[in-house]
Amino acid sequence: MVWISLVLACVYFALNSPVIAFPEKTETLHGNQNWKLAMKKIEELQKIVRFQEDRINSLEKRREEPAEKVIELQRILKNHCGRITQLETRVIELESTLKKEKEPIAIHPIEQGLDSLKPTDISNNRISVFRKERLLNLQPTSLPMERVAFYAYLSTHDTTSSAIHHIIVFDKVITNVGNAYHPHSGTFIAPRSGLYVFTWTIRQHGTSYHVTEFLVDNNIVNVIYMDPGNVMSGSVTGTVVVHVNQGDDVLVRTGSNSNNGQIISDNSGRSAFAGWNLM
Template sequence: MLANRVTQLERTIGKEQQNSVQREFQSMNLEVKTDIPHPDFSKTDNKPRIQESELHAPDKDTNGSKLKTCDDRILTLERTVGMEIEEADASLPNESEISKIRRTKEKNSPSKVNINKKRLLSPVTTPYPSNTIQTIAFYAYMSKHTPTITIQYPLTFDVVKTNFGNGYHSTTGVFMVPESGVYVFTWTIRIGSNNYHATQLMVNTDELGIIYSYVGSGPDLGGTGIVVAHVDKGDDVYVRTHALWNSGVIYSDASGRSSFAGWRLF
């Protein structure tokens, strides 16, 4: 019976689906009343009744066709409700998912977090790779005083204390650059009373730096210059006196050394 199937559908899908069914019937200009008992088709009276056989005869008349359409829509709604129930059951977590959630909670427990923090704070024991850049550095000083120089003249620092990379040559006072890079160069010149000297730091024929020291009638004085520059492999770096501003002896003894040094930064 159509009434019984509608009643079962109403109980399954609830009030919201009931209203949807009511709207479906109303769209076909059929009146459905949910606040009164369903009619008993077994009773008869003088009013004409639609026989159940007519509900399945779509070609008999217009009302039969509409009821047939209603029956098909009810079947569709029943299938929809069944699919929604199956999807709801499928969305519930199974045993494996529940176990996974439990393991996740145990992993994030305070005791586990504290253990992980201790591991993160523990010292790293993995050795770092050794520095493969060649160390280049030199330091040399004059073993004795240099006599009065009044011309442009390369100075020789003959006592070599450091010479990593073997770039410095004590006989000429020239540092021949073993590898290109950025270097620091520094030199110190000591002069006595009533003397003055200007000394230059040279790269090949170019001046990179210059210092000027002057002493009147007072004690000895030392002047120091420092330069940071990029130089290329094979360049000659050295210290020389200036062509014009020179007078007197350049001192170097146990009281103070005139020296020349340099090293590569990178």
């Protein structure tokens, strides 16, 4: 940047020096073809400088985006570490309970004296019944199911939604229990395998129309289409009940055809995405 400015200054002073020293030649220089070419070059260099400045400003803004993603990943990692600690504590408790259950069952002193009063087989039968009753009274302990639920919508109109297979990024998060939805990418990543319910709503207006696809692990599960017919504004909603494996990506994108205009989302109606686990 600095060297370009210096070159421009040198060219400017070099070209204007004859005019200052010899005023009588001013008219001749202005009519000279070389003078005109030099001035044109200066204008082109100035445009290049402005373009480079805009480019640098754009790169500086883009550099801030990865930092936000790193912060989000750190928050998710911290949450997962807390969940792991809770599960480890629960496992220790279960191991302690299981160890106590395996300890020999104490025989009541009265039953110990039965050998001298009754035949051996009767005494053994009573001890066996006592042990079975103890085992039947044990209640199995299960880990509580962790809940997962999210809801997000478009904070502004999606002006790039006419592109093929464009992932719709529902960036405004209202609910994110389990932190499995990622607003920067518009993707839900299943924290565990199970049965889930998902729903999404797309709003259109005027000449806009779109096909939107619901994908699980890059497989199309459901498709909806909306065309208001240039006479109204409206919305369409799709719902899916599907089994999702741990680590699968779940998202909504535009289809391979029949996409035009933008997807609308404002105070008069939201384009949104939501989901939760059933079991």
